[in-house]
Amino acid sequence: MSKNKFSFRGSNLAHTYSIVARDTKTGEMGVGVQSHYFSVGSIVSWGESGV
Known part of the structure; x- marks a missing residue:
């Protein structure tokens, strides 16, 4: 099983969708x-509605 190549720490994650x-x-x-x-x-x- 391969290890994940990415590391995420604490508040470095911020997303808008x-x-x-x-x-x-x-x-x-x-x-x-x-x-x-x-x-x-x-x-x-x-x-905007009605456009």
């Missing part, structure tokens, strides 16, 4: 963002 979904019945869309950082909403992608 987004998810976009569309309701097939209504056509409504939603965007969600999760992040380790505070106030990330001003710098991440976002969606």
Whole structure:
């Protein structure tokens, strides 16, 4: 069995991810963002309805 080549320590791990979904019945869309950082909403992608 081979050893893992990568080593992760403590707070070196910080991730931000987004998810976009569309309701097939209504056509409504939603965007969600999760992040380790505070106030990330001003710098991440976002969606606007009716465009």
